[in-house]
Amino acid sequence: MTDFNPKDAEYLSKLQDYYANWKSIPSYASLCGVFGIASKSWVKTILTRLSEAGFIERTPDGVWVPMRQFFGRPLAESSVPAGMPVSVDSGQGELFIIDEMLIDAPSKTTLIPVKGDSMIEAGIHDGDVAVVEKRMSANVGDIVVAIVDSEFTLKTLDKERGKFILRPANQAYPVIRPQGVLEIFGVLVGLIRKYRK
Protein backbone atom coordinates (compact mmCIF):
# COMPACT_ATOMS: atom_id res chain seq x y z
CA MET A 1 0.00 0.00 0.00
CA THR A 2 1.71 3.17 1.15
CA ASP A 3 4.25 4.01 3.76
CA PHE A 4 1.39 4.47 6.17
CA ASN A 5 2.46 2.87 9.40
CA PRO A 6 0.98 2.16 12.82
CA LYS A 7 2.33 5.41 14.20
CA ASP A 8 0.42 7.32 11.53
CA ALA A 9 -2.66 5.30 12.36
CA GLU A 10 -2.40 6.60 15.90
CA TYR A 11 -2.33 10.19 14.68
CA LEU A 12 -5.19 9.47 12.31
CA SER A 13 -7.26 8.23 15.18
CA LYS A 14 -6.59 11.39 17.18
CA LEU A 15 -7.50 13.52 14.20
CA GLN A 16 -10.70 11.54 13.73
CA ASP A 17 -11.57 12.08 17.36
CA TYR A 18 -11.03 15.80 17.10
CA TYR A 19 -12.98 15.98 13.88
CA ALA A 20 -15.86 14.06 15.42
CA ASN A 21 -16.12 16.88 17.95
CA TRP A 22 -15.53 19.95 15.88
CA LYS A 23 -16.20 18.97 12.29
CA SER A 24 -13.14 20.86 11.16
CA ILE A 25 -9.42 20.43 10.92
CA PRO A 26 -7.79 23.27 12.85
CA SER A 27 -4.48 25.06 12.42
CA TYR A 28 -1.11 23.39 12.75
CA ALA A 29 -0.63 25.05 16.11
CA SER A 30 -3.87 23.61 17.43
CA LEU A 31 -3.03 20.24 15.96
CA CYS A 32 0.12 20.19 18.05
CA GLY A 33 -2.18 19.93 21.04
CA VAL A 34 -4.39 17.36 19.36
CA PHE A 35 -1.47 15.13 18.44
CA GLY A 36 0.38 15.73 21.67
CA ILE A 37 3.52 17.05 20.01
CA ALA A 38 5.20 20.44 20.03
CA SER A 39 6.36 20.90 16.48
CA LYS A 40 4.31 22.53 13.77
CA SER A 41 6.60 21.16 11.11
CA TRP A 42 6.02 17.67 12.33
CA VAL A 43 2.28 18.26 12.18
CA LYS A 44 2.75 19.11 8.54
CA THR A 45 4.68 15.93 7.92
CA ILE A 46 1.92 13.91 9.54
CA LEU A 47 -0.86 15.59 7.56
CA THR A 48 1.05 15.14 4.33
CA ARG A 49 1.35 11.45 5.04
CA LEU A 50 -2.28 11.09 5.93
CA SER A 51 -3.15 12.72 2.65
CA GLU A 52 -0.78 10.49 0.71
CA ALA A 53 -2.50 7.57 2.35
CA GLY A 54 -5.83 8.95 1.19
CA PHE A 55 -7.44 9.89 4.48
CA ILE A 56 -7.49 13.64 3.98
CA GLU A 57 -7.03 16.03 1.08
CA ARG A 58 -6.59 19.73 0.43
CA THR A 59 -8.93 22.14 -1.22
CA PRO A 60 -7.56 24.56 -3.83
CA ASP A 61 -7.40 27.04 -0.95
CA GLY A 62 -4.93 24.83 0.86
CA VAL A 63 -7.43 23.91 3.53
CA TRP A 64 -7.24 20.37 4.80
CA VAL A 65 -10.48 18.46 4.53
CA PRO A 66 -11.15 14.89 5.55
CA MET A 67 -12.19 12.23 3.11
CA ARG A 68 -15.63 11.80 4.54
CA GLN A 69 -15.81 8.06 4.53
CA PHE A 70 -12.99 7.88 7.04
CA PHE A 71 -14.17 10.62 9.34
CA GLY A 72 -17.67 9.66 10.18
CA ARG A 73 -19.07 8.49 13.39
CA PRO A 74 -16.99 5.75 14.99
CA LEU A 75 -17.95 2.44 13.52
CA ALA A 76 -18.83 1.16 16.97
CA GLU A 77 -21.78 3.51 17.01
CA SER A 78 -23.02 2.56 13.61
CA SER A 79 -24.16 -0.90 14.47
CA VAL A 80 -27.55 0.63 14.01
CA PRO A 81 -27.50 2.33 10.64
CA ALA A 82 -26.27 5.83 11.24
CA GLY A 83 -26.99 9.04 9.56
CA MET A 84 -29.64 9.22 6.95
CA PRO A 85 -29.35 5.79 5.44
CA VAL A 86 -31.08 4.74 2.36
CA SER A 87 -32.87 1.52 1.95
CA VAL A 88 -32.77 -0.07 -1.40
CA ASP A 89 -34.51 -3.18 -2.45
CA SER A 90 -32.27 -5.50 -4.35
CA GLY A 91 -35.28 -7.02 -5.98
CA GLN A 92 -34.59 -10.33 -4.34
CA GLY A 93 -36.36 -9.61 -1.11
CA GLU A 94 -33.15 -8.64 0.57
CA LEU A 95 -32.77 -5.21 2.04
CA PHE A 96 -29.49 -3.44 1.99
CA ILE A 97 -28.70 -0.17 3.61
CA ILE A 98 -26.08 1.95 2.03
CA ASP A 99 -24.82 5.40 2.66
CA GLU A 100 -24.61 8.54 0.69
CA MET A 101 -21.08 8.02 -0.45
CA LEU A 102 -22.29 5.53 -2.99
CA ILE A 103 -25.77 6.81 -3.52
CA ASP A 104 -26.64 10.28 -4.75
CA ALA A 105 -30.20 9.75 -5.87
CA PRO A 106 -31.82 7.17 -3.62
CA SER A 107 -35.07 6.94 -5.44
CA LYS A 108 -33.28 6.14 -8.68
CA THR A 109 -30.73 3.71 -7.32
CA THR A 110 -30.87 -0.05 -7.31
CA LEU A 111 -28.59 -2.84 -6.30
CA ILE A 112 -27.96 -5.56 -8.81
CA PRO A 113 -25.89 -8.66 -8.19
CA VAL A 114 -23.24 -9.25 -10.80
CA LYS A 115 -23.40 -12.54 -12.63
CA GLY A 116 -20.58 -13.87 -14.75
CA ASP A 117 -17.12 -12.59 -15.42
CA SER A 118 -17.57 -10.52 -18.56
CA MET A 119 -16.25 -7.46 -16.75
CA ILE A 120 -13.52 -9.14 -14.79
CA GLU A 121 -10.74 -7.07 -16.31
CA ALA A 122 -12.44 -4.02 -14.86
CA GLY A 123 -12.25 -5.62 -11.45
CA ILE A 124 -15.91 -6.53 -11.40
CA HIS A 125 -16.35 -10.09 -10.30
CA ASP A 126 -19.08 -12.66 -10.22
CA GLY A 127 -21.00 -12.17 -6.98
CA ASP A 128 -20.18 -8.49 -6.59
CA VAL A 129 -23.06 -6.14 -6.03
CA ALA A 130 -23.42 -3.32 -8.51
CA VAL A 131 -24.81 0.01 -7.37
CA VAL A 132 -26.74 1.29 -10.35
CA GLU A 133 -28.35 4.65 -10.87
CA LYS A 134 -31.31 4.32 -13.21
CA ARG A 135 -30.92 6.56 -16.22
CA MET A 136 -31.73 6.28 -19.85
CA SER A 137 -28.63 8.00 -21.09
CA ALA A 138 -24.94 7.66 -20.39
CA ASN A 139 -21.58 8.85 -21.63
CA VAL A 140 -19.02 6.95 -23.60
CA GLY A 141 -16.71 5.29 -21.11
CA ASP A 142 -19.40 4.76 -18.49
CA ILE A 143 -20.09 1.27 -17.34
CA VAL A 144 -23.77 0.76 -17.95
CA VAL A 145 -26.47 -1.75 -17.33
CA ALA A 146 -28.10 -2.26 -20.69
CA ILE A 147 -31.01 -4.41 -21.70
CA VAL A 148 -30.01 -6.76 -24.47
CA ASP A 149 -32.38 -9.49 -25.59
CA SER A 150 -34.54 -8.84 -22.52
CA GLU A 151 -31.58 -9.41 -20.23
CA PHE A 152 -29.51 -7.14 -18.07
CA THR A 153 -25.92 -6.79 -19.19
CA LEU A 154 -23.12 -4.90 -17.51
CA LYS A 155 -20.75 -3.44 -20.09
CA THR A 156 -18.71 -0.40 -20.94
CA LEU A 157 -20.47 2.02 -23.26
CA ASP A 158 -18.47 2.96 -26.33
CA LYS A 159 -19.04 4.37 -29.76
CA GLU A 160 -17.99 2.91 -33.09
CA ARG A 161 -18.64 4.67 -36.39
CA GLY A 162 -21.33 6.80 -34.78
CA LYS A 163 -23.16 3.89 -33.22
CA PHE A 164 -23.18 2.86 -29.57
CA ILE A 165 -21.63 -0.46 -28.72
CA LEU A 166 -21.20 -2.41 -25.51
CA ARG A 167 -17.70 -3.51 -24.70
CA PRO A 168 -17.03 -6.29 -22.18
CA ALA A 169 -13.90 -6.20 -20.05
CA ASN A 170 -12.99 -9.75 -20.87
CA GLN A 171 -11.37 -10.82 -24.10
CA ALA A 172 -13.31 -14.05 -24.09
CA TYR A 173 -16.54 -12.16 -24.63
CA PRO A 174 -17.63 -10.44 -27.81
CA VAL A 175 -18.41 -6.79 -28.31
CA ILE A 176 -22.14 -6.25 -28.50
CA ARG A 177 -23.40 -4.17 -31.42
CA PRO A 178 -27.10 -3.62 -30.79
CA GLN A 179 -29.31 -3.26 -33.80
CA GLY A 180 -31.78 -0.47 -33.36
CA VAL A 181 -31.85 1.66 -30.27
CA LEU A 182 -29.62 0.71 -27.38
CA GLU A 183 -31.73 0.42 -24.27
CA ILE A 184 -29.90 1.63 -21.20
CA PHE A 185 -31.24 0.75 -17.79
CA GLY A 186 -28.75 2.65 -15.68
CA VAL A 187 -25.19 3.61 -14.97
CA LEU A 188 -22.79 1.89 -12.60
CA VAL A 189 -21.97 4.29 -9.77
CA GLY A 190 -20.53 1.94 -7.20
CA LEU A 191 -19.48 -1.58 -6.39
CA ILE A 192 -19.68 -3.65 -3.24
CA ARG A 193 -17.97 -6.91 -2.54
CA LYS A 194 -18.19 -9.12 0.48
CA TYR A 195 -15.56 -11.69 1.30
CA ARG A 196 -16.79 -14.75 3.04
CA LYS A 197 -14.92 -15.78 6.14
Next chain:
Amino acid sequence: MTDFNPKDAEYLSKLQDYYANWKSIPSYASLCGVFGIASKSWVKTILTRLSEAGFIERTPDGVWVPMRQFFGRPLAESSVPAGMPVSVDSGQGELFIIDEMLIDAPSKTTLIPVKGDSMIEAGIHDGDVAVVEKRMSANVGDIVVAIVDSEFTLKTLDKERGKFILRPANQAYPVIRPQGVLEIFGVLVGLIRKYRK
Protein backbone atom coordinates in the same frame (compact mmCIF):
# COMPACT_ATOMS: atom_id res chain seq x y z
CA MET B 1 -36.06 36.64 14.72
CA THR B 2 -33.15 38.47 13.25
CA ASP B 3 -32.80 40.76 10.34
CA PHE B 4 -32.23 37.86 8.01
CA ASN B 5 -33.45 38.98 4.61
CA PRO B 6 -33.72 37.59 1.06
CA LYS B 7 -30.32 38.97 0.22
CA ASP B 8 -28.82 36.95 3.06
CA ALA B 9 -30.70 33.91 1.85
CA GLU B 10 -28.98 34.32 -1.48
CA TYR B 11 -25.60 34.36 0.20
CA LEU B 12 -26.57 31.39 2.30
CA SER B 13 -27.43 29.47 -0.81
CA LYS B 14 -24.06 30.28 -2.37
CA LEU B 15 -22.31 29.19 0.79
CA GLN B 16 -24.28 25.96 0.83
CA ASP B 17 -23.31 25.30 -2.74
CA TYR B 18 -19.66 25.86 -2.01
CA TYR B 19 -19.81 23.74 1.08
CA ALA B 20 -21.49 20.91 -0.80
CA ASN B 21 -18.42 20.82 -3.01
CA TRP B 22 -15.59 21.36 -0.59
CA LYS B 23 -16.95 20.50 2.84
CA SER B 24 -15.27 23.52 4.32
CA ILE B 25 -15.81 27.22 4.73
CA PRO B 26 -12.81 29.03 3.29
CA SER B 27 -11.17 32.33 4.14
CA TYR B 28 -12.86 35.69 3.84
CA ALA B 29 -10.83 36.42 0.75
CA SER B 30 -12.01 33.26 -0.96
CA LEU B 31 -15.55 33.92 0.13
CA CYS B 32 -15.40 37.20 -1.76
CA GLY B 33 -15.23 35.08 -4.88
CA VAL B 34 -17.94 32.73 -3.67
CA PHE B 35 -20.32 35.56 -2.85
CA GLY B 36 -19.34 37.64 -5.83
CA ILE B 37 -18.31 40.68 -3.84
CA ALA B 38 -14.99 42.43 -3.34
CA SER B 39 -14.99 43.33 0.29
CA LYS B 40 -13.65 41.15 3.06
CA SER B 41 -15.36 43.26 5.66
CA TRP B 42 -18.67 42.68 4.00
CA VAL B 43 -18.02 38.96 4.01
CA LYS B 44 -17.61 39.22 7.73
CA THR B 45 -20.89 41.06 8.06
CA ILE B 46 -22.64 38.38 6.03
CA LEU B 47 -21.16 35.52 8.02
CA THR B 48 -22.04 37.21 11.27
CA ARG B 49 -25.61 37.51 10.12
CA LEU B 50 -25.79 33.94 8.98
CA SER B 51 -24.56 32.88 12.38
CA GLU B 52 -27.05 35.12 14.15
CA ALA B 53 -29.71 33.48 12.06
CA GLY B 54 -28.41 30.09 13.20
CA PHE B 55 -27.02 28.73 9.97
CA ILE B 56 -23.37 28.65 10.92
CA GLU B 57 -21.30 28.92 14.07
CA ARG B 58 -17.70 29.28 15.17
CA THR B 59 -15.44 26.84 16.90
CA PRO B 60 -13.28 28.00 19.80
CA ASP B 61 -10.50 28.35 17.23
CA GLY B 62 -12.55 30.94 15.38
CA VAL B 63 -13.20 28.64 12.46
CA TRP B 64 -16.60 28.92 10.86
CA VAL B 65 -18.50 25.66 10.71
CA PRO B 66 -21.94 25.03 9.28
CA MET B 67 -24.87 23.86 11.35
CA ARG B 68 -25.22 20.50 9.77
CA GLN B 69 -28.94 20.37 9.38
CA PHE B 70 -28.77 23.25 6.93
CA PHE B 71 -25.81 22.04 4.97
CA GLY B 72 -26.66 18.46 4.29
CA ARG B 73 -28.13 16.95 1.24
CA PRO B 74 -31.26 18.77 0.07
CA LEU B 75 -34.28 17.11 1.61
CA ALA B 76 -35.95 16.60 -1.71
CA GLU B 77 -33.23 14.23 -2.80
CA SER B 78 -33.27 12.07 0.25
CA SER B 79 -36.80 10.90 -0.02
CA VAL B 80 -37.02 7.19 0.18
CA PRO B 81 -39.26 4.96 -1.86
CA ALA B 82 -42.57 4.48 -0.13
CA GLY B 83 -42.91 1.42 1.98
CA MET B 84 -39.26 1.21 2.80
CA PRO B 85 -38.09 1.60 6.37
CA VAL B 86 -36.52 4.94 7.10
CA SER B 87 -33.98 5.78 9.71
CA VAL B 88 -33.68 9.30 10.94
CA ASP B 89 -30.51 11.30 11.27
CA SER B 90 -29.50 11.72 14.86
CA GLY B 91 -28.31 15.17 13.97
CA GLN B 92 -24.79 14.36 15.01
CA GLY B 93 -22.04 12.69 13.14
CA GLU B 94 -21.52 11.82 9.58
CA LEU B 95 -23.16 9.24 7.48
CA PHE B 96 -21.44 6.00 6.94
CA ILE B 97 -21.15 4.19 3.75
CA ILE B 98 -21.61 0.72 4.72
CA ASP B 99 -24.24 -1.31 6.25
CA GLU B 100 -24.66 -4.45 8.16
CA MET B 101 -24.20 -6.46 5.04
CA LEU B 102 -20.50 -5.71 5.05
CA ILE B 103 -19.85 -5.19 8.72
CA ASP B 104 -20.30 -7.85 11.36
CA ALA B 105 -18.17 -6.44 14.16
CA PRO B 106 -18.42 -2.67 13.99
CA SER B 107 -16.02 -1.95 16.80
CA LYS B 108 -13.30 -3.99 15.15
CA THR B 109 -13.82 -2.80 11.62
CA THR B 110 -11.89 -0.10 9.81
CA LEU B 111 -11.90 1.36 6.35
CA ILE B 112 -8.58 1.68 4.57
CA PRO B 113 -8.02 3.20 1.13
CA VAL B 114 -6.25 0.89 -1.29
CA LYS B 115 -3.11 2.25 -2.85
CA GLY B 116 -1.30 0.65 -5.76
CA ASP B 117 -2.16 -2.29 -7.91
CA SER B 118 -0.47 -5.20 -6.19
CA MET B 119 -3.83 -6.95 -5.82
CA ILE B 120 -5.28 -6.03 -9.16
CA GLU B 121 -5.71 -9.61 -10.31
CA ALA B 122 -8.01 -10.10 -7.36
CA GLY B 123 -10.11 -7.23 -8.63
CA ILE B 124 -8.84 -4.84 -5.97
CA HIS B 125 -7.94 -1.57 -7.59
CA ASP B 126 -6.11 1.57 -6.65
CA GLY B 127 -8.64 3.87 -5.03
CA ASP B 128 -10.95 1.15 -3.78
CA VAL B 129 -11.86 1.20 -0.13
CA ALA B 130 -11.02 -1.91 1.84
CA VAL B 131 -13.28 -2.98 4.69
CA VAL B 132 -10.95 -4.55 7.21
CA GLU B 133 -11.81 -6.43 10.36
CA LYS B 134 -9.01 -6.11 12.87
CA ARG B 135 -7.72 -9.49 13.90
CA MET B 136 -4.34 -10.94 14.69
CA SER B 137 -4.92 -14.25 13.01
CA ALA B 138 -6.23 -15.35 9.67
CA ASN B 139 -6.62 -18.42 7.54
CA VAL B 140 -4.68 -19.42 4.48
CA GLY B 141 -6.44 -17.94 1.49
CA ASP B 142 -7.69 -14.89 3.35
CA ILE B 143 -6.72 -11.50 2.05
CA VAL B 144 -5.05 -9.79 4.95
CA VAL B 145 -3.66 -6.43 5.89
CA ALA B 146 -0.23 -7.22 7.27
CA ILE B 147 2.42 -5.01 8.74
CA VAL B 148 5.66 -5.48 6.85
CA ASP B 149 8.62 -3.21 7.53
CA SER B 150 6.30 -0.93 9.52
CA GLU B 151 4.01 -0.59 6.53
CA PHE B 152 0.51 -1.79 5.82
CA THR B 153 0.29 -4.27 2.98
CA LEU B 154 -2.72 -5.93 1.44
CA LYS B 155 -1.91 -9.45 0.34
CA THR B 156 -3.24 -12.98 0.23
CA LEU B 157 -2.11 -15.13 3.11
CA ASP B 158 -0.57 -18.40 2.10
CA LYS B 159 1.68 -21.09 3.50
CA GLU B 160 4.90 -22.42 2.03
CA ARG B 161 6.87 -25.19 3.67
CA GLY B 162 5.18 -24.54 7.00
CA LYS B 163 5.80 -20.81 6.95
CA PHE B 164 3.34 -18.04 6.26
CA ILE B 165 3.93 -15.98 3.15
CA LEU B 166 2.13 -13.02 1.59
CA ARG B 167 1.15 -13.40 -2.01
CA PRO B 168 0.32 -10.38 -4.17
CA ALA B 169 -2.26 -10.72 -6.92
CA ASN B 170 -0.02 -9.14 -9.51
CA GLN B 171 2.81 -10.95 -11.22
CA ALA B 172 4.88 -7.79 -11.27
CA TYR B 173 5.13 -7.92 -7.48
CA PRO B 174 7.23 -10.37 -5.46
CA VAL B 175 5.97 -12.83 -2.87
CA ILE B 176 6.81 -11.60 0.62
CA ARG B 177 8.45 -14.11 2.92
CA PRO B 178 8.57 -12.45 6.32
CA GLN B 179 11.39 -13.42 8.62
CA GLY B 180 10.20 -13.96 12.15
CA VAL B 181 6.58 -13.59 13.11
CA LEU B 182 4.14 -12.32 10.53
CA GLU B 183 2.24 -9.39 11.98
CA ILE B 184 -1.36 -9.33 10.84
CA PHE B 185 -3.41 -6.18 11.29
CA GLY B 186 -6.71 -7.49 10.00
CA VAL B 187 -8.62 -9.44 7.43
CA LEU B 188 -10.33 -8.08 4.34
CA VAL B 189 -14.06 -8.59 4.71
CA GLY B 190 -15.37 -6.24 2.08
CA LEU B 191 -14.61 -3.87 -0.72
CA ILE B 192 -16.21 -0.67 -1.90
CA ARG B 193 -15.67 1.16 -5.13
CA LYS B 194 -17.18 4.39 -6.30
CA TYR B 195 -17.29 5.36 -9.96
CA ARG B 196 -17.06 9.04 -10.64
CA LYS B 197 -19.64 10.42 -12.97
Next chain:
DNA sequence: TACTGTAAAGAACGTTTGTTCTGTTGTCAA
Protein backbone atom coordinates in the same frame (compact mmCIF):
# COMPACT_ATOMS: atom_id res chain seq x y z
C1' DT C 1 32.40 3.01 17.74
C1' DA C 2 30.51 5.20 13.86
C1' DC C 3 26.74 5.46 10.67
C1' DT C 4 21.90 5.74 9.27
C1' DG C 5 17.25 6.76 9.43
C1' DT C 6 13.16 8.26 11.81
C1' DA C 7 10.73 11.20 15.09
C1' DA C 8 10.45 15.42 16.80
C1' DA C 9 11.79 20.23 18.26
C1' DG C 10 12.48 24.96 17.32
C1' DA C 11 13.67 29.26 15.14
C1' DA C 12 13.06 32.33 11.28
C1' DC C 13 10.23 34.43 7.89
C1' DG C 14 7.14 35.90 4.35
C1' DT C 15 2.30 35.45 3.55
C1' DT C 16 -2.41 35.31 4.78
C1' DT C 17 -5.97 36.11 7.92
C1' DG C 18 -9.49 38.47 10.43
C1' DT C 19 -10.49 42.83 12.26
C1' DT C 20 -11.41 47.67 12.45
C1' DC C 21 -12.20 51.93 10.62
C1' DT C 22 -13.18 55.13 7.06
C1' DG C 23 -15.21 56.00 2.42
C1' DT C 24 -18.45 55.53 -1.39
C1' DT C 25 -22.67 54.55 -3.73
C1' DG C 26 -27.52 54.00 -4.34
C1' DT C 27 -32.23 54.23 -2.64
C1' DC C 28 -36.13 55.80 -0.48
C1' DA C 29 -38.74 59.00 2.52
C1' DA C 30 -39.61 63.32 4.35
Next chain:
DNA sequence: TTGACAACAGAACAAACGTTCTTTACAGTA
Protein backbone atom coordinates in the same frame (compact mmCIF):
# COMPACT_ATOMS: atom_id res chain seq x y z
C1' DT D 1 -32.45 68.20 -1.62
C1' DT D 2 -31.47 66.67 2.29
C1' DG D 3 -30.91 63.02 5.51
C1' DA D 4 -30.80 58.36 6.83
C1' DC D 5 -29.81 53.89 6.06
C1' DA D 6 -28.28 49.62 3.75
C1' DA D 7 -24.95 47.57 0.69
C1' DC D 8 -20.63 47.47 -0.33
C1' DA D 9 -15.28 48.92 -1.22
C1' DG D 10 -10.75 49.49 0.37
C1' DA D 11 -6.78 50.53 3.30
C1' DA D 12 -4.12 49.56 7.40
C1' DC D 13 -2.38 46.43 10.72
C1' DA D 14 -1.27 43.06 14.29
C1' DA D 15 -1.77 38.40 15.07
C1' DA D 16 -1.87 33.97 13.26
C1' DC D 17 -0.57 30.84 9.82
C1' DG D 18 2.04 27.64 6.88
C1' DT D 19 6.55 26.77 5.15
C1' DT D 20 11.42 25.91 5.24
C1' DC D 21 15.59 24.97 7.30
C1' DT D 22 18.56 23.55 10.98
C1' DT D 23 19.19 20.91 15.09
C1' DT D 24 18.45 17.30 18.56
C1' DA D 25 17.30 12.77 20.37
C1' DC D 26 17.29 8.10 19.86
C1' DA D 27 17.06 3.40 18.18
C1' DG D 28 18.94 0.08 15.11
C1' DT D 29 22.71 -1.76 12.56
C1' DA D 30 27.22 -2.73 10.85
